[in-house]
Amino acid sequence: MEAMGTNITGFSATLAPFSEPPDEATPCKPYPPPEPPDLPTP
Numbered sequence: 001m002e003a004m005g006t007n008i009t010g011f012s013a014t015l016a017p018f019s020e021p022p023d024e025a026t027p028c029k030p031y032p033p034p035e036p037p038d039l040p041t042p
Helices: 002-019
Strands: none
8 A cells, every 4th residue: 555655646746747737748648638439338
């Protein structure tokens, strides 16, 4: 559990500065698809 907490803290700090530049965050954010038809597809 302690390891998870440390990971979350590190990610938060890395996401904070990355969230500032939308130009670099736009092409660097391919994991969150806008319309995932693979999940809702029956």
